[in-house]
Amino acid sequence: MRAWRFALILGGIALLPLMLPKMAPAQGSQTLSQLTQPIKIERGLSNIEKECIECHSKYEPGKVHDWANSAHARANVTCLDCHGAKPTDKDARDCPGTKKYRNIKISPIVTPLDCSKCHPQEYEEFARSKHARTWEIIRDKIKDPWLRGMNNDVERASGCYACHGSDISNGQLTSVNWPNEGIGRLNPDGSAGSCVACHTTHRFSVAEARKPETCGQCHLGPDHPQDEIYFESKHGKIYLAEGHEWNWHKAPDAWEPGVDFRAPTCAACHMSGLGDLKTTHDVGERLKWEAQSPLSVLNKDHDGNAERKKMEQVCQQCHSPTWTQNFFARYDQAIENYNENYFKPAKKIMDDLYAQGILTKWPVFDEEIEWVFYELWHHEGRRARMGAAMAGPDYAWWHGFYDVKKTYQHLVRLAEEAKEKGHGTPVYVPGSGGRNLTPAQVAPLPEGWNQVKNLKGRP
Numbered sequence: 001m002r003a004w005r006f007a008l009i010l011g012g013i014a015l016l017p018l019m020l021p022k023m024a025p026a027q028g029s030q031t032l033s034q035l036t037q038p039i040k041i042e043r044g045l046s047n048i049e050k051e052c053i054e055c056h057s058k059y060e061p062g063k064v065h066d067w068a069n070s071a072h073a074r075a076n077v078t079c080l081d082c083h084g085a086k087p088t089d090k091d092a093r094d095c096p097g098t099k100k101y102r103n104i105k106i107s108p109i110v111t112p113l114d115c116s117k118c119h120p121q122e123y124e125e126f127a128r129s130k131h132a133r134t135w136e137i138i139r140d141k142i143k144d145p146w147l148r149g150m151n152n153d154v155e156r157a158s159g160c161y162a163c164h165g166s167d168i169s170n171g172q173l174t175s176v177n178w179p180n181e182g183i184g185r186l187n188p189d190g191s192a193g194s195c196v197a198c199h200t201t202h203r204f205s206v207a208e209a210r211k212p213e214t215c216g217q218c219h220l221g222p223d224h225p226q227d228e229i230y231f232e233s234k235h236g237k238i239y240l241a242e243g244h245e246w247n248w249h250k251a252p253d254a255w256e257p258g259v260d261f262r263a264p265t266c267a268a269c270h271m272s273g274l275g276d277l278k279t280t281h282d283v284g285e286r287l288k289w290e291a292q293s294p295l296s297v298l299n300k301d302h303d304g305n306a307e308r309k310k311m312e313q314v315c316q317q318c319h320s321p322t323w324t325q326n327f328f329a330r331y332d333q334a335i336e337n338y339n340e341n342y343f344k345p346a347k348k349i350m351d352d353l354y355a356q357g358i359l360t361k362w363p364v365f366d367e368e369i370e371w372v373f374y375e376l377w378h379h380e381g382r383r384a385r386m387g388a389a390m391a392g393p394d395y396a397w398w399h400g401f402y403d404v405k406k407t408y409q410h411l412v413r414l415a416e417e418a419k420e421k422g423h424g425t426p427v428y429v430p431g432s433g434g435r436n437l438t439p440a441q442v443a444p445l446p447e448g449w450n451q452v453k454n455l456k457g458r459p
């Protein structure tokens with residue numbers, strides 16, 4: 001069905017089974033390290049396409065061999081199919097090999113819209129997911145404090161943008177925005193995101209994307225440790241013990257639990273077509289909760305209760321209904337425990353302090369208690385919820401609810417102090433200011449930084 005679609009889309013290009021034995025070796029017959037000579041094309045491609053490959057194999061043999069070992073090379077999808085640009089494109093330019101052609105321009109940027117020429121369904125699903133919309137969410141909806149000047153460009157470029165994506169919408173590539181394969185990148189053609197976040201160039205492999213390491217590049221750390229949780233779960237342990245023996249190469253919707261793999265990976269639970277479930281590139285499907293947000297609420301993009309049924313179907317490929325339902329009842333109780341016993345009371349303490357003018361709303365992190373409240377939901381509160389969601393007991397308790405309790409006590413103590421003094425304990429935030437500040441510019445404490453009156457009433 002899918003192969004048929006590609007055959008139609010590719011139209012005139014002959015779908016040769018193999019272009020050259022050397023370029024597209026059968027699985028396992030040759031390893032990358034054996035492919036050391038420049039590639040010579042002898043048939044099947046236009047002259048221009050051959051030029052790209054032959055010349056680039058001299059300059060960047062690693063890249064070209066990756067491509068030669070990909071499903072794309074086997075299907076005659078070449079450099080020009082992805083990098084070709086119209087002269088009028090914002091990001092169009094010449095490389096040393098294209099200068100002699102007037103109508104052939106290239107771009108180093110290859111967007112989801114470029115892939116959609118041949119993969120329209122994956123594009124549409126990805127485009128509606130939070131993955132592709134992350135910029136819109138963090139900049140316009142959440143108005144994240146870090147993006148409003150609590151850190152600077154250097155910190156954002158090496159941190160936030162690497163996971164969330166940068167803004168390259170004007171086609172200008174600078175050290176702040178490029179290289180970047182962040183999941184919600186803003187592209188010159190108006191599309192969002194990057195398929196390369198999971199299918200690295202130039203292999204574009206399904207097998208790689210199915211493995212948890214792919215997702216773990218971004219889903220880890222103190223605030224969203226899904227990677228660590230997975231590797232402490234029984235599923236992750238089975239993957240570590242046996243994953244090297246599983247069949248990672250099956251076509252989507254034909255990857256069989258129990259046959260090809262016996263414990264789920266991130267992709268298996270969140271994306272793969274198992275049983276009656278179809279493969280999806282919208283990772284927001286199958287989720288009941290928004291457990292990343294300060295107060296856990298039902299899935300805002302989908303009907304959370306219907307999506308829960310889909311996730312139950314995933315589990316029931318390998319577990320009984322009772323096992324599955326008890327597991328989810330326990331998770332829902334953990335969500336409620338966090339919301340009712342910790343988040344809502346902590347939020348009330350903060351709201352009261354703001355209402356009484358004891359704390360200032362802006363700047364966001366100018367009082368110690370604001371950092372403590374942030375970590376309560378953003379770090380430990382997320383860890384507790386995510387640990388309970390994905391069967392990681394150490395994260396649910398020791399890094400989770402245990403730490404939430406401790407942070408809560410800290411918050412209460414700081415709130416009492418603030419009430420006594422009539423103001424919060426001020427803190428100075430080095431590196432804030434939004435623009436590129438050098439350490440020398442931010443190091444000296446501004447005069448009166450710890451005078452509470454100077455912190456109040458800022459815009």
Ligand code: HEC
Pocket residue numbers: 048049051052053055056059079080083084095096097098104106107108
């Ligand atoms: C004669 C050799 C040669 C040929 C032919 C050639 N290239 Fe290049 N290309 C290069 C070199 C060298 C660079 C690196 C230039 C640099 O970074 O300054 C490059 C850079 C690129 C880049 C990255 C540009 C960037 O800004 O990072 C892309 C994409 C590219 N080429 C695609 C192509 C495509 C597609 C074709 C065929 C239409 C092609 N090249 C033909 C030599 C060649």
Ligand code: HEC
Pocket residue numbers: 052053056063064067072077078079080081082083108109110111180181194196201202204
């Ligand atoms: C299936 C689409 C596809 C094909 C085919 C393809 N590329 Fe790319 N290439 C990409 C994507 C995606 C990126 C990452 C750029 C981005 O993030 O937008 C990339 C990046 C690049 C870059 C710049 C990044 C770097 O590491 O320097 C060069 C140069 C390049 N490709 C050359 C080639 C050449 C040469 C070929 C043919 C042998 C080729 N590409 C085939 C999709 C493709």
Ligand code: HEC
Pocket residue numbers: 002003006071072075077081082110111112114115116117118119195196199204205206207
């Ligand atoms: C000109 C058409 C074309 C373009 C453009 C294209 N692809 Fe493909 N892609 C194909 C074909 C054909 C196959 C092989 C399908 C098959 O083997 O059934 C394929 C296969 C794949 C696979 C499966 C590989 C595997 O391991 O089985 C992935 C992943 C993929 N493409 C991602 C991308 C991404 C990401 C882009 C954009 C950067 C892209 N493709 C651009 C035509 C294209």
Ligand code: HEC
Pocket residue numbers: 130137138142144146147151156159160161162163164217218219220221224291292293
């Ligand atoms: C290591 C990769 C990484 C870095 C660095 C990173 N984030 Fe994130 N961010 C994520 C992931 C993954 C999530 C999803 C968390 C979840 O759903 O559990 C996320 C979630 C968020 C959310 C919540 C979105 C929502 O749907 O509610 C915001 C806001 C956010 N990040 C902003 C930022 C900002 C601003 C920075 C830099 C100061 C940053 N992030 C740095 C990976 C990262």
Ligand code: HEC
Pocket residue numbers: 002112115116119122123126131183194195196197198199206209210251252253255267268271272273279281
């Ligand atoms: C969050 C990670 C992720 C991102 C981002 C991603 N993919 Fe995938 N992709 C996967 C996984 C995982 C699979 C395998 C699903 C399975 O097990 O069936 C897959 C499978 C595929 C396949 C094979 C499906 C087929 O019918 O042969 C194609 C093609 C593909 N992706 C294209 C894309 C394109 C195009 C984009 C960008 C619009 C993209 N992917 C972005 C993770 C990702």
Ligand code: HEC
Pocket residue numbers: 129130131133134135137138162163164181182183197198209214215216217218219266267270271283284285287290301
């Ligand atoms: C390049 C970084 C990156 C990679 C790789 C990545 N993600 Fe994400 N993911 C994010 C960010 C950032 C968010 C938060 C987006 C937002 O809410 O703004 C996110 C959100 C999510 C969500 C929550 C979606 C929702 O609607 O609430 C799920 C589930 C998820 N990712 C699963 C995966 C899986 C599974 C993989 C691997 C197949 C993966 N991610 C790979 C960065 C990444």
Ligand code: HEC
Pocket residue numbers: 212215216219226227228230235264265266267269270286287288289290291292293308311389390
């Ligand atoms: C056994 C299946 C399973 C595996 C394996 C798994 N997850 Fe999950 N994941 C879930 C369930 C269930 C939830 C909670 C869904 C709900 O809210 O109902 C969840 C929640 C999430 C969320 C939170 C979404 C939000 O913002 O509320 C993210 C992000 C996520 N998973 C990413 C990952 C990543 C990355 C991996 C691999 C390192 C992974 N998951 C492995 C089942 C799984």
Ligand code: HEC
Pocket residue numbers: 234235238257258261262263264269311314315316317318319324327391
């Ligand atoms: C591909 C098969 C497969 C899928 C799908 C799957 N699991 Fe599992 N799971 C296993 C295997 C195998 C074990 C180990 C069983 C054992 O310990 O005997 C396991 C163990 C577990 C455990 C560990 C029990 C313990 O005390 O250590 C929990 C909890 C669990 N699964 C929950 C889930 C949930 C919830 C889902 C769906 C979101 C799910 N599983 C999906 C195969 C699967």
